[in-house]
Amino acid sequence: xxxxxxxxxxxxxxxxxxxxxxxxxxxxxxxxxxxxxxxxxxxxxxxxxxxxxxxxxxxxxxxxxxxxxxxxxxxxxxxxxxxxxxxxxxxxxxxxxxxxxxxxxxxxxxxxxxxxxxxxxxxxxxxxxxxxxxxxxxxxxxxxxxxxxxxxxxxxxxxxxxxxxxxxxxxxxxxxxxxxxxxxxxxxxxxxxxxxxxxxxxxxxxxxxxxxxxxxxxxxxxxxxxxxxxxxxxxxxxxxxxxxxxxxxxxxxxxxxx
Amino acid sequence: xxxxxxxxxxxxxxxxxxxxxxxxxxxxxxxxxxxxxxxxxxxxxxxxxxxxxxxxxxxxxxxxxxxxxxxxxxxxxxxxxxxxxxxxxxxxxxxxxxxxxxxxxxxxxxxxxxxxxxxxxxxxxxxxxxxxxxxxxxxxxxxxxxxxxxxxxxxxxxxxxxxxxxxxxxxxxxxxxxxxxxxxxxxxxxxxxxxxxxxxxxxxxxxxxxxxxxxxxxxxxxxxxxxxxxxxxxxxxxxxxxxxxxxxxxxxxxxxxxxxxxxxxxxxxxxxxxxxxxxxxxxxxxxxxxxxxxxx
Numbered sequence: 001x002x003x004x005x006x007x008x009x010x011x012x013x014x015x016x017x018x019x020x021x022x023x024x025x026x027x028x029x030x031x032x033x034x035x036x037x038x039x040x041x042x043x044x045x046x047x048x049x050x051x052x053x054x055x056x057x058x059x060x061x062x063x064x065x066x067x068x069x070x071x072x073x074x075x076x077x078x079x080x081x082x083x084x085x086x087x088x089x090x091x092x093x094x095x096x097x098x099x100x101x102x103x104x105x106x107x108x109x110x111x112x113x114x115x116x117x118x119x120x121x122x123x124x125x126x127x128x129x130x131x132x133x134x135x136x137x138x139x140x141x142x143x144x145x146x147x148x149x150x151x152x153x154x155x156x157x158x159x160x161x162x163x164x165x166x167x168x169x170x171x172x173x174x175x176x177x178x179x180x181x182x183x184x185x186x187x188x189x190x191x192x193x194x195x196x197x198x199x200x201x202x203x204x205x206x207x208x209x210x211x212x213x214x215x216x217x218x219x220x221x222x223x224x225x226x227x228x229x230x231x232x233x234x235x236x237x238x239x240x241x242x243x244x245x246x247x248x249x250x251x252x253x254x255x256x257x258x
Numbered sequence: 259x260x261x262x263x264x265x266x267x268x269x270x271x272x273x274x275x276x277x278x279x280x281x282x283x284x285x286x287x288x289x290x291x292x293x294x295x296x297x298x299x300x301x302x303x304x305x306x307x308x309x310x311x312x313x314x315x316x317x318x319x320x321x322x323x324x325x326x327x328x329x330x331x332x333x334x335x336x337x338x339x340x341x342x343x344x345x346x347x348x349x350x351x352x353x354x355x356x357x358x359x360x361x362x363x364x365x366x367x368x369x370x371x372x373x374x375x376x377x378x379x380x381x382x383x384x385x386x387x388x389x390x391x392x393x394x395x396x397x398x399x400x401x402x403x404x405x406x407x408x409x410x411x412x413x414x415x416x417x418x419x420x421x422x423x424x425x426x427x428x429x430x431x432x433x434x435x436x437x438x439x440x441x442x443x444x445x446x447x448x449x450x451x452x453x454x455x456x457x458x459x460x461x462x463x464x465x466x467x468x469x470x471x472x473x474x475x476x477x478x479x480x481x482x483x484x485x486x487x488x489x490x491x492x493x494x495x496x497x498x499x500x501x502x503x504x505x506x507x508x509x510x511x512x513x514x515x516x517x518x519x520x521x522x523x524x525x526x527x528x529x530x531x532x533x534x535x536x537x538x539x540x541x542x543x544x545x546x547x548x549x550x551x552x553x554x
Contacts, residue, residue: 050440076442088437090430101430101441169442 002061003028003205004049004173009058011044011229018044019055019229026173026222031199031206033216036226037249042209043085045226046175049207050082051075063172081171081204083162085178091151095142095161098150102168136164139201140194156187163194167202174198176208180215188212192219217241225249262394267515268508269395273405275507277466278487280408281480282499283415284460285488290432291452293352294344295493297359299460300481301366306332306461307468307477308374314382321384328465329458336457340450363478370475380472404466411462412500415455419496428452432494483527486534492547501545506530 004026011019019041026032034042047053049060051072059068067075076082081102089098137143140160145153150161159179166174179195180188192215198204210216216223217237225232225240227249233240240246284299296302309331313324339362347355385403389396419425430438431448438445464473467480487506491498514526537545 052436052439071444072439073442073444076440082440084437084440088434088440090433090437092433093429097426101426165441 001028002026003063004207005061006045006049007059007061009045009048009055009060011041011048011053011055017229019048022058022226022229022231024224024231024234026205026207028205029199029203030221031195031208031219033220033223034207034209034226035211035213035216035223036232039228040226041229042226043177044229046082046177046207046209050080050175076169076171079170079172081166081169081174083159083166083174083176083179085181085209087155087158087162089150089158089162089165092149094147094149095153095164096137096146098161099136099164099168102165136167139197140164140167156183156190159183159187159191160194163191167198167204171204173205173207176206178209178211180210180212188215195219263515266395267511269392269397270401271508271511272504273397273401273507274511275504276405276412277401277408277463277503278484278507279500279503280412280459280466281463281484282487282491282503283412283496284456284463285484286491286494286496286499287415287459288452288456289488290494290496291428292344292449293432294355294359296456297356297481298339298363298366298478299456299484300478301363301370302332302335302457302460302478303464303467303481304370304473304475304478305335305366305464306457307464307473308370309461310465311379311381311468311473312374315379325465328461332457332461333454335461336453336455337450339457340453344449344453345446363481367475367478374475376475378472378474381469384469398470400470404470408463408466411459415459416496416500424451483530486530490534490537490544492544495544495546498544498546505533509533 002025005024007023009019009022010017022041022045034045036042044053048055051067051070051074055068059066061067062075062078062080067078070078090101093101137146140163142157142160142164145157145161150158153161163176163179176195180191183191195206195208196219199206208220220237222235223237223240224234225243225246227245232245232249233243235243281299281303284302285296288294288296288299306328310324310328313319313327314321319327343358343362344355347358385399387399389399390402391397419429427438427443428448428451430441430443431445431452435445438448464477468477471477483506487502488499490505491500491502509529510526513529517525517529
């Protein structure tokens with residue numbers, strides 16, 4: 001079943017065509033990777049899926065519904081989690097507070113209750129906190145740093161907290177923009193393991209952008225290749241690696257083959 | 259040096275400072291979530307004071323009905339201003355947005371003159387007239403009760419920001435709008451709420467100031483005096499606004515008491531700016547401001 005579909009999407013900034021007629025489907029439970037050279041439009045695709053950009057043409061379907069008209073907060077509330085290329089944590093807040101913000105969209109109490117923090121709002125928060133602590137913090141192995149302010153943590157750990165925050169939303173789909181960028185080999189391996197576990201244990205579909213080819217080919221179920229805003233191909237890692245257009249885009253071509 | 263005079267100056271400075279803090283909060287609440295400096299804060303105060311005056315004098319309502327009504331009106335004013343004017347300025351350069359708020363302040367001033375005229379009016383007595391005596395120190399009753407009221411409002415806002423969901427969401431919005439969106443926070447609603455909150459804080463300050471010195475359309479000019487407080491404390495820090503308020507209140511009173519007799523007056527108004535200058539030399543972002551904020 002397709003949990004997410006991007007249908008014939010084009011995007012331009014002024015005269016610059018960023019994406020041209022891009023379509024693809026993401027199957028429920030897959031790890032779906034988007035790769036391509038710099039400037040190919042990868043982050044733009046993520047921004048279109050999460051609602052920050054409105055495409056010039058085309059539609060986005062989520063769980064079978066057309067969500068093209070919804071704002072990013074509504075999409076998040078429907079189960080679309082996101083992590084960012086540049087860590088977008090709240091630096092002054094503790095790890096736990098950051099994670100609690102992720103559960104924000106699941107608080108059912110209305111404005112007045114939330115405003116005054118009594119009764120149902122309080123009980124709800126307690127229940128939520130327990131669930132978050134037990135599941136996500138244990139799962140991502142960040143027990144020891146839960147009280148620390150995020151700004152004081154090492155880069156790799158910050159990325160992990162950002163992931164924890166996104167998971168606290170209990171998303172159906174998790175969009176990850178370069179989850180291992182700037183990480184060393186060990187941190188990258190940890191992150192790859194977490195991503196696989198998220199998929200298997202939490203039944204979350206993952207759409208990720210990454211430049212680390214080894215990791216992509218190791219963990220992805222399907223790979224979409226973009227080049228200059230156009231879809232080159234989409235398939236299993238094995239297929240994609242053999243695709244002549246992909247080799248050309250990544251390695252260039254010899255003069256005599258041109 | 260006479261100790262009694264010193265304590266007298268310090269304590270009335272402290273009381274004035276608490277009221278300044280509340281008005282400074284009117285700036286900070288809006289800046290924190292939206293990164294907009296609202297130069298119409300003084301006029302929000304003035305409108306709040308006039309509405310309260312009208313409710314008391316024309317409709318003969320009790321202050322206990324008047325306060326909640328002013329809160330509702332201020333929230334409405336803040337919401338309308340954000341929805342009808344500032345919402346359209348999203349993504350425009352900061353300087354244009356600042357000009358819009360300056361324009362807004364002129365409009366509010368004009369509207370107030372059209373409705374209430376430009377003459378000076380004083381409030382019917384709100385609090386007991388009897389001055390408060392602390393040993394040798396005499397505190398004016400309007401100032402004292404006004405201070406208590408201001409502190410109550412400030413504390414409510416502090417608690418709201420620290421613990422309530424809407425406060426956390428506003429902090430998140432201020433920090434990183436894109437991430438806030440991804441957490442399912444409706445960022446635009448947060449903008450509206452913060453304008454409503456800012457207008458409420460300002461209007462409460464307006465009532466207190468109006469009760470002390472009477473109300474006229476130029477009551478809002480005190481907003482300009484509050485501005486150094488906000489810069490001093492750091493534009494986006496609530497606690498900074500409170501501490502900045504106290505510093506300016508006390509410095510102003512001490513300068514007025516000790517130095518004004520030697521000059522032809524005016525030191526009182528100048529002193530806060532001199533302190534501001536020194537603090538900014540050492541800490542360019544204000545005492546508690548975050549580093550990324552706009553430098554003026």
